[in-house]
Amino acid sequence: GAVVSQHPSRVICKSGTSVKIECRSLDFQATTMFWYRQFPKQSLMLMATSNEGSKATYEQGVEKDKFLINHASLTLSTLTVTSAHPEDSSFYICSAREFEQFFGPGTRLTVL
Amino acid sequence: GDSVTQMEGPVTLSEEAFLTINCTYTATGYPSLFWYVQYPGEGLQLLLKATKADDKGSNKGFEATYRKETTSFHLEKGSVQVSDSAVYFCALSEGSSYKLIFGSGTRLLVRP
Numbered sequence: 226g227a228v229v230s231q232h233p234s235r236v237i238c239k240s241g242t243s244v245k246i247e248c249r250s251l252d253f254q255a256t257t258m259f260w261y262r263q264f265p266k267q268s269l270m271l272m273a274t275s276n277e278g279s280k281a282t283y284e285q286g287v288e289k290d291k292f293l294i295n296h297a298s299l300t301l302s303t304l305t306v307t308s309a310h311p312e313d314s315s316f317y318i319c320s321a322r323e324f325e326q327f328f329g330p331g332t333r334l335t336v337l
Numbered sequence: 338g339d340s341v342t343q344m345e346g347p348v349t350l351s352e353e354a355f356l357t358i359n360c361t362y363t364a365t366g367y368p369s370l371f372w373y374v375q376y377p378g379e380g381l382q383l384l385l386k387a388t389k390a391d392d393k394g395s396n397k398g399f400e401a402t403y404r405k406e407t408t409s410f411h412l413e414k415g416s417v418q419v420s421d422s423a424v425y426f427c428a429l430s431e432g433s434s435y436k437l438i439f440g441s442g443t444r445l446l447v448r449p
Contacts, residue, residue: 229380257435268341268439269381269426318380322435328373328380 227253229321231329238309239337246304246332248319254299255321260292263316263331275302309336339364343427343440350417350447358412358443360401360427368429370394370403370410371437375424384412384425417447 228251238244248258256277261269273294275281281294291313293305302321306313314336320326343360350356362368369388373381385394390405399414410427427440 259436266441268441269437271436271438274434274436320381320437325383326435326437328382330378330380 227251227321227323227327229319229327229329231317231319231332233332234330235333235335237335237337240310241308243305243307244309244334246306246317246319246334248302248304248321248329250300250321250323250327253321253323253327255302255323256299257322258296258302259320259322259326260294260302260304261318261320263318269318272304306334309334311336339368339429339431339438341427341429341438341440343425343443345441346424346444348443348445350445352419352447352449353416354447356412356414356417356421356445358425358427358445360410360412360440362408362410362427362429364408364429364431366431367405368431370401371428371430372399372401372410372412373426373428373439375426375442377423381426417445419447419449421445422447 232247258275260272263269273281273283275296283289296302318331320328340363371386372384374384385396387394387403393402401412424442426442428437
C-alpha cells in the first residue's frame with residue numbers, strides 16, 4: 226500500500242517556540258492531505274484539510290494562526306505549531322489521500 | 338453533527354476467542370463506514386469499509402455489516418490471534434469532502 230511518513234516522530238520543545246512537522250507521501254501524489262490531533266485515550270480530531278497550492282481549510286475551533294499548514298507540493302504538507310504551549314502537547318497525525326486516506330505514523334509533541 | 342460511538346476498551350481475549358467491537362453512528366445523510374486498525378508504533382491502516390446499507394466489509398477474517406436500521410457497524414472476528422492486538426477505530430465519511438470522523442478507539446489485547 227501507499228506509504229506516508231512524518232518527521233519528526235517525537236519532538237520536545239520549550240514553551241514559546243515553534244515546531245514544524247512534515248508529512249510526506251512517499252510513493253504517490255496527494256492532492257489532499259489531512260491533519261489530525263489525538264489526545265490520550267481519545268479519538269482523532271480533524272484539524273484541517275490541506276489542498277496542494279491553496280489555503281488549508283480549518284475545522285471549527287482550530288486556531289489557524291497557531292497551527293500553520295502549508296501544502297506546497299503534491300507530496301509534502303507541513304504543520305507548524307507556533308508559539309507552542311504545554312496545552313499543545315499532543316499526538317499529531319497526518320493522512321494523504323489517493324483513492325483512500327493513508328495515514329502517517331504520527332508525531333508526539335511535548336511542550337515543556 | 339455527525340458522530341461515531343464505539344465501545345470502550347481495553348478488550349482482553351484469549352487466542353481463538355470470538356471478537357465483537359460495537360460501533361454506532363449518527364449522521365444526517367448516508368455515510369460510508371470504516372474500520373481502521375493501529376498497530377503499536379504504526380500509522381492507522383484501513384481494515385475494511387462499507388459504502389451503503391447492508392454492505393458487508395471484510396478483510397483478514399474481520400467483518401462488519403452496515404446496518405442502517407440500527408445505525409451500527411460492529412466489527413467481528415471468529416477467532417482472534419495474538420497478532421490482532423491493536424487499537425481499532427470506527428469512522429465515517431459523508432459527502433465528497435473525504436473527511437473522516439472517528440470513534441474513540443478500542444484497544445484489543447489478545448493473550449496466548
